[in-house]
Amino acid sequence: MLLDLIEFKFQNKPNSALQAHPITTKVAAASLLVFVLAFGI
DSSP states (O other), rough: HHHHHHHHHHSSSOOOHHHHHHHHHOOOOOOHHHHHHHTTT
16 A cells, blocks of 8 residues: 555656665565564564
């Protein structure tokens, strides 16, 4: 759902937020994965 909102905000731009900032996106996804694995949520 969050990704859909981000994509909606950038729908009229040539690049989406995820395409414009691939390193930041990967770091955020990896951090979330580490958090989930560490706390077992």
